[in-house]
Amino acid sequence: METVGIDPRSYKHIYVYGTPRGATNLFCALLHNHTNIVAINHRSTRKYLNHLIETKRSAERSHWLFNIKDLIYEKGGPAKDFTCISYILFDKVHWASDRAFQHVELTLSRVRSGLADGIVLIRHPLQVLKSMDNFHRRYGRPRWALTRFNVLRYLVQYFLPQLWLLKIKGIYGIVVEAFVKNLPYSYRDLCEKLGIPFELRFADFRLTFEDALTWTGGKFVIRKSEVVGGGSFLTSKSIKAPAQDVYFDPISGEPTWGYGQFNPALPLNPERLMRSNENFDLPTSSLIREVFCKGISKKDVDYLFETRLLDVERLREFDMKGIGNIMFHLLNRFPPPKWLQWSWKYLRSRPY
Numbered sequence: 001m002e003t004v005g006i007d008p009r010s011y012k013h014i015y016v017y018g019t020p021r022g023a024t025n026l027f028c029a030l031l032h033n034h035t036n037i038v039a040i041n042h043r044s045t046r047k048y049l050n051h052l053i054e055t056k057r058s059a060e061r062s063h064w065l066f067n068i069k070d071l072i073y074e075k076g077g078p079a080k081d082f083t084c085i086s087y088i089l090f091d092k093v094h095w096a097s098d099r100a101f102q103h104v105e106l107t108l109s110r111v112r113s114g115l116a117d118g119i120v121l122i123r124h125p126l127q128v129l130k131s132m133d134n135f136h137r138r139y140g141r142p143r144w145a146l147t148r149f150n151v152l153r154y155l156v157q158y159f160l161p162q163l164w165l166l167k168i169k170g171i172y173g174i175v176v177e178a179f180v181k182n183l184p185y186s187y188r189d190l191c192e193k194l195g196i197p198f199e200l201r202f203a204d205f206r207l208t209f210e211d212a213l214t215w216t217g218g219k220f221v222i223r224k225s226e227v228v229g230g231g232s233f234l235t236s237k238s239i240k241a242p243a244q245d246v247y248f249d250p251i252s253g254e255p256t257w258g259y260g261q262f263n264p265a266l267p268l269n270p271e272r273l274m275r276s277n278e279n280f281d282l283p284t285s286s287l288i289r290e291v292f293c294k295g296i297s298k299k300d301v302d303y304l305f306e307t308r309l310l311d312v313e314r315l316r317e318f319d320m321k322g323i324g325n326i327m328f329h330l331l332n333r334f335p336p337p338k339w340l341q342w343s344w345k346y347l348r349s350r351p352y
Contacts, residue, residue, distance in 0.1 A: 005065030005066070005067060006038060006065060006066040006067065006070070006082065006085075006088070007064070007065055008048065008059060008062075008064060008066065008088050009059065009060055009061075009062070010085075011038075011085055011086060011087055011088040012086065012087050012088075012115075012116065012117070013059065013087070013088055013089075013090060013107075013110065013115070013116035013117070014031075014037075014087050014088070014089040014090065014116065014117045014118075014119060014194075015090050015093045015107040015110075015111065015116060015117070015118050015119070016028060016089065016090065016091055016092060016093065016119050016121055017093050017094060017104070017118065017119065017120045017121065017161075017162065017165050017171075018091070018092045018093075018094060018120075018121040018123075019092075019094055019123070019128060019154075019158040019159075019162070020092075020128075020132070020144075020158075021123070021128050021131040021132050021135065021144075022092075022121060022122075022123040022128055022158075022176070023121070023123050023176040023180075023273060024042070024091055024092045024121055025041075025042075025072065025091065025092075025258050025259045025262045026176070026180070026258070026262050026268075027121055027174075027176055027179065028041075028072045028089055028091040028092075029072050029073070029205075029258045029262060029264060030183075030187065030202070030203065030205075031089055031190075032071065032072045032073075032077070032089070033201070033202045033203070033205065033208040034191070034196065034202045035080075035081065035084045035199075035202075036084055036085060036086045036087060036196045036197070037085070037086075037087045037088075037089055037196075038071065038080055038082070038085050038087070038088050038089070039071060039072040039088075039089040039091060040066055040070050040071065040072070040088065040089065040090050040091060041070060041071060041072050041091055041259045042091040042092035042259065043259075044066060044069075044070035045090040045091055045092065045093065046103070048064055048066075048090070049090075049093070049102075049103045049106060049107070050103075051064060052106060053102050053103075053106065059110065059115075059116075066088075072091060072258055072259060073256055073257065073258055073259070073264075074256070074257045074258070074259060077256055086196065087117075087194065087196070090107075091259070093107055094157075094158060094161070095157055095158070095161050104161070108165075108168070111168075111170050111171065112168070112169075112170060114170070117170075117172065117194065118165070118168075118170060118171045118172065119171070119172050119173075119174055120162055120165045120166050120171055120172070120173045120174070121174050121176055122162060122166075122173065122174065122175050122176065122310060122312070122315065123175075123176045123177065123273065124175075124177060124273075124274070124304070124308070124310055125154070125155075125159050125292075125304060126280070126288070126304060126305070127177075127273065127274065128154070128158075129146060129151065129154060129288065130279065130280070132144035132145075132146075132150075132154070133145060133146040146284055146287075146288075148287055148291060151287065151288055151291045151292075152291050152294070155291060155292060155294070155295050156295070156323065156327075159295075160295050160296075160320075160323075160324050160327055160328075161327075163296075163315060163316075163318050163320070163324075164327065164328055164331055166312065166315055166316050167316060172190075172193065173312035173315070173316070174186075174190070174312070175309070175310045175311070175312055175315075176273060177270060177273045177274045177308075177309055177310070178309055178310075180268055180270045180273060181270040181274075181309070183203045183268070184198075184200055184202075184203035184204075187202060187203040205264040205265070205268070206265075206267075209247050209256075209264065209265075220247045220248065220249065220256070221247070221248050222245050222246070222247060222248070222265055223245070223246060223248050224243045224244065224245060224246070225243065225244065225245075225246040225248075225255050226242070226243050244263065244265075244266065245263075245265040245266065246263060246265050247264060247265045274308050274309065285305070289301055289305070292304070293321075293322075294321075294322045294323055294324075295320065295321065295322055295323050295324030295327075296318050296319065296320060296321060296324050297318070297319040297320075297321055299319070300318045300319060
């Protein structure tokens, strides 16, 4: 099955504009459960978009084939009947680097022309920052520590661009906490927008896996495992996870993990995505407020601190100031200029 090619020219594209620690892997795995959608992981998404840029080809003309290892699951995953696929979903398009500017520009041109759909996936920025800092404390990733410069980096590289994308016609905004909390209703609404049927099992990983056959034809089983799935950062450190339920292929014996250490065998817990903001101590809260006030108005910063479940329409009304106003003015008038790309590169090169 590894040799079966998935030609992106055969399907309509959905681009998910997300952030690190923004629950994009969870969201894309949920959509991958749908019989009409196949989800591509963020590494393969990046390679594909780089290919389009380097060859200066459109997505319609470019020859490229995805296979099983490019999907949102590290290994295995629920079996797909590719004759039923109508959408190919690309995980985590964002402005994390100078090259990624071109990714956004390329994909937005297709969304604006009606050739593709775009989804801005918003996770509460305070929860993103908390998740980054927790990851740093547990595994050691200085770029995600809660320092003034790293908070500014997150604001400029991720949150402000997401607010700008929300204001673009044709972009569909989703708050991931609300999406997960209101499953399956949120899933049904998204299917209606995409014009594809909805079934209750799409919103339930256990139903999807228990009904599916693996690529080798054996049914999935659940066993305890300490294996860590997900990104190369964890696997490079040989880190073991606490023993937890994991789906296993009974033929190959391989555990099935989603990218980013997402485990579909664990029940979805909206509260995990919506931890109370009161866990920030006063100095940290003050630091985040001070940095965010450089890009958005004080009333909008207060809204972020006072609201656990954000509203997309309220986010669209955010009032930009300072660096936020400058960014919006430039992005609305010009394609991302070279000096702005260089500024991103400069931000990434600075100490933490």
